[in-house]
Amino acid sequence: MGAIGSAVDRLDAALGSGLEALVRRHHQRRLRGLGHPAVADLPDDAPGWAPGDTPPREGNHVDVLIDGRSALRAIDEAVRSARSHVHIAGWHLEPEFRLTRNPGEPAVADLLDDVARRGVDVRVLLWAGPPLPFFQPTRRSVQRIRRRLTAGGRVRCELDARERTLHCHHEKLVVVDDEVAFVGGIDLSRLAGDRWDHHDHPPRDTTGWHDVAARLRGPVVGDVAAHFRSRWQEVAGEPLPAPTTPPPAGRSTVQLVRTVPEKTYGFAPRGYFGNLAAYHAILTEARRLVYLENQFLWSIEIVDLLVDKLRRPPDPDFRVVVLLPARPSNGKDTTRGQLARLLDADADQGRLLATTVRAVDGDTEGSVYVHAKVGIVDDHWLTLGSTNLNEHSLYNDTEVNIVTDDRELARRTRLRLWSEHLQLDESEIDGDTTEVVDRYWKTIAAEQLRRADDGRPPTHRLVQLPAVSRRSERLEGPVRGLLVDG
Numbered sequence: 001m002g003a004i005g006s007a008v009d010r011l012d013a014a015l016g017s018g019l020e021a022l023v024r025r026h027h028q029r030r031l032r033g034l035g036h037p038a039v040a041d042l043p044d045d046a047p048g049w050a051p052g053d054t055p056p057r058e059g060n061h062v063d064v065l066i067d068g069r070s071a072l073r074a075i076d077e078a079v080r081s082a083r084s085h086v087h088i089a090g091w092h093l094e095p096e097f098r099l100t101r102n103p104g105e106p107a108v109a110d111l112l113d114d115v116a117r118r119g120v121d122v123r124v125l126l127w128a129g130p131p132l133p134f135f136q137p138t139r140r141s142v143q144r145i146r147r148r149l150t151a152g153g154r155v156r157c158e159l160d161a162r163e164r165t166l167h168c169h170h171e172k173l174v175v176v177d178d179e180v181a182f183v184g185g186i187d188l189s190r191l192a193g194d195r196w197d198h199h200d201h202p203p204r205d206t207t208g209w210h211d212v213a214a215r216l217r218g219p220v221v222g223d224v225a226a227h228f229r230s231r232w233q234e235v236a237g238e239p240l241p242a243p244t245t246p247p248p249a250g251r252s253t254v255q256l257v258r259t260v261p262e263k264t265y266g267f268a269p270r271g272y273f274g275n276l277a278a279y280h281a282i283l284t285e286a287r288r289l290v291y292l293e294n295q296f297l298w299s300i301e302i303v304d305l306l307v308d309k310l311r312r313p314p315d316p317d318f319r320v321v322v323l324l325p326a327r328p329s330n331g332k333d334t335t336r337g338q339l340a341r342l343l344d345a346d347a348d349q350g351r352l353l354a355t356t357v358r359a360v361d362g363d364t365e366g367s368v369y370v371h372a373k374v375g376i377v378d379d380h381w382l383t384l385g386s387t388n389l390n391e392h393s394l395y396n397d398t399e400v401n402i403v404t405d406d407r408e409l410a411r412r413t414r415l416r417l418w419s420e421h422l423q424l425d426e427s428e429i430d431g432d433t434t435e436v437v438d439r440y441w442k443t444i445a446a447e448q449l450r451r452a453d454d455g456r457p458p459t460h461r462l463v464q465l466p467a468v469s470r471r472s473e474r475l476e477g478p479v480r481g482l483l484v485d486g
Contacts, residue, residue, distance in 0.1 A: 016337065020300050027301065027395065034262050034270045039280055039301050048282040048381045048405055049255055053274030056255040059248025060218030062404060064384065064413045066420065069198035071186050071213040072099040078176045078215075079111060085121040086112065087175040087228045091168060091386075092137050093126055094189040095148040101196060108188050109149050116154035124149055125232055127169040128161035136191060158236045163397075164261050170397040171258075171386045172213075173224055178243040181224040183256075183385050183402050184213025185295075185373045193369050199420050201461065203359040203366030210357065212293070212372040212384050212417075214402055218249035223256040227400065230267040252406040259387065259399040275387040276394040278403050280305065282381045287314045289433045291414060293323040293374040296390040303338045310345035310352060317434035319351055321441060323421065324465065325370040326356040339465070353437065354465040355445045357421055360458045368461075373401070374417070379433070382410040421462050 028038040036052060049056050065071035076099035079086050095109035106114065116122040126146070129139035137145075142159055149157040160169050174182040186195050193207040201208045216224065225243035233239055257274030264271070283290065283305040290306065297303070306320055320342070339354055346352040359366035373393075375383045385401025387393040404410070415426045422429060422440050429436045445464035452463065 023300050023391075024304075027391075030395075031273065036270065036273055037277070039276065042277060042280050042284075048278065048285065048377075049403065050257045050274035050277040050281070052277065053258055053272050054223045054256045056253050056403075057219040057223065058253045059250060060216060060220045060252045060254040060404075061250025062252050062254060062402070062406070062409055063215040064409070064416070065182075065184070065213045065215055066416055067198050067201075068186060068194075068196040068209060068211060069101075071182070071184060071211070071215075072188075072196060074215050075174055075182055075188075076100050076111070078174070078180050078182070079115060082115055082120045082176045084177045085123070085175075086115060087123050087125075087225070087232070088173070088188075089125040089169070089228055089231065090172045090187050090189075091127050091170045092142075092187050092189045092191050093124060093145060093149075094191060095145055097188050097190055098196075099188070109155075112149065112155050113152045116152070122155045123232060123236075124155065124157040125169075125228070125235060126157065126159055127163065128159035130166075130168070131161075156236070156238075158232065160231065160235045162235070162264050164264065167261070167392060167396040168398075170388075170393065171400040173228065173400055175221070175225045175228055178221060178225045179217065179246055181216045181221045182213055183216065183224060183400055184211065185371055185384075185386050186211045186213050193371075195371075197368075201357070201359045201368050203361050203364045208359045208366055208368035210293075210368055210370050210372055212374050214384055216254065216402065217246065218252075218254070219245050219247075220254040220256055220402070221246050224400070227256065227258065231265065231398075234265050234267065252404050252409055254406075255403045257383070257385075257401050257403050259393060259395065259397060261396050261398070264398070273395065275383075275385075275399055275401055276301070278383060278401070279375065279389075279394075282375070282377045282383075283309070286318075286377045288318055288378055289376075289437075290320045291374075291376040291417075292321070292389070293370060293372040293417070294389045295325060295371050295373065296388045296393075297322060297324060298338045299389045299391060299394055300338070301394070302389050303341055307341055307345040310342060310349075311347075313349075313351060317432075319353070319434055319437045321353050321355070321437055323355050323357065323370055323372075326358065326367065326465070350438070350442070353441055353445065355421075355441070355462055356465055357461045358458065358463065360461050363457060365458060374413075376410050376414045379411040379414060380407045381405055382413055423461055 031038040096107045112122045129137045129142040146157045197209040222243050222245040229240045257278045258272045259275050260268045260272040262271035357368050383403045387399040387401045393399050419426045444462050448463035
């Protein structure tokens with residue numbers, strides 16, 4: 001049995017490697033054919049910005065809003081204060097969703113109608129849903145949503161069906177008066193889970209939800225507003241005035257980076273692949289710490305970069321820490337397969353740690369879905385937005401992220417996230433990142449996995465991902481990559 005299992009493992013690995021090579025070559029041909037630098041052609045000395053997308057803008061203020069209670073409250077306040085217009089783009093919006101949970105607060109459809117009643121222009125741009133009702137949200141359900149939002153005759157809502165086959169419009173953004181913008185991973189919806197949750201992640205009737213968004217002020221808001229305008233004008237056929245660039249509002253240099261597949265819009269006939277370029281640029285430069293929170297991890301190119309770092313660490317103290325959902329909505333086996341590649345590259349050197357979180361309160365336990373899309377490298381680079389680390393988000397869905405080289409913001413965001421997941425004060429983990437990973441992350445996550453394996457109840461939110469074997473469905477990731485990329 002052992003010999004048979006070993007032979008199957010070798011065959012699985014060989015076939016997986018061959019299919020991964022096909023995916024790489026397919027992506028390289030596609031990008032080069034469009035006139036974009038292919039992944040292999042991107043410069044290794046790039047400072048972490050994405051060439052070919054909007055340029056980095058100086059003078060911005062960025063508030064990182066962790067979890068739904070914080071982010072949704074801030075969106076609610078901004079929408080209520082609108083004087084000119086509110087522009088929303090999302091994968092999904094549920095009209096009865098409430099941004100705040102105080103008694104008597106209106107549903108988002110009623111809030112938008114109230115704002116529009118004051119003379120504020122409210123425009124909502126949603127994905128129309130898949131052409132065939134194989135998964136949610138279906139086109140019929142989205143059309144019902146549109147009728148609900150526009151029932152009062154004051155709110156405009158357009159449905160965007162210009163997606164690539166098997167893909168969607170996944171970005172999530174809100175622009176108010178071209179003065180403040182929100183970019184992140186949070187949809188105004190309860191579809192597949194209620195996005196309203198908070199730092200403590202208490203067990204509740206529905207799935208807990210960990211997510212992150214950014215509130216932006218300053219010149220980069222003009223880029224967010226211009227992106228919405230470009231999409232809206234093509235879908236709605238309504239010309240909008242060009243947004244004015246807001247004055248400086250802070251000290252952060254911020255770049256808006258996008259994924260817009262080619263031949264989807266007239267304003268981007270060759271597409272934009274800024275998220276792929278930005279991740280490549282910074283992961284190539286990583287020296288001591290790569291910290292990723294993401295819904296998926298099955299991009300072959302991203303994993304290639306991490307594999308190279310793990311095999312040839314740039315520093316003896318180099319660490320990779322990833323936070324993923326225990327059960328992704330899809331692609332679970334593909335994520336596990338790519339983690340298997342990372343485990344092989346790590347070769348038991350302890351440089352890689354894959355974790356998840358759940359809701360724990362005494363004897364009560366519940367699930368928490370990790371939906372955040374955050375990357376922090378060496379405490380000097382930060383990205384967040386709607387972009388997953390898979391072929392959908394890096395090549396085929398519309399996505400919007402921000403990137404910044406604000407060291408203090410990157411470090412402060414990491415400390416806030418780590419404080420939440422480790423359930424420790426920031427002061428306790430404000431030290432050498434390698435020491436914190438080895439002392440706290442590894443110890444807590446491994447102990448909680450042992451407790452789970454022994455059938456004992458958890459005592460902590462963090463846990464090492466279970467059953468991440470070195471084989472673990474190696475083939476499914478590259479097969480999925482070939483099928484979904486079109």
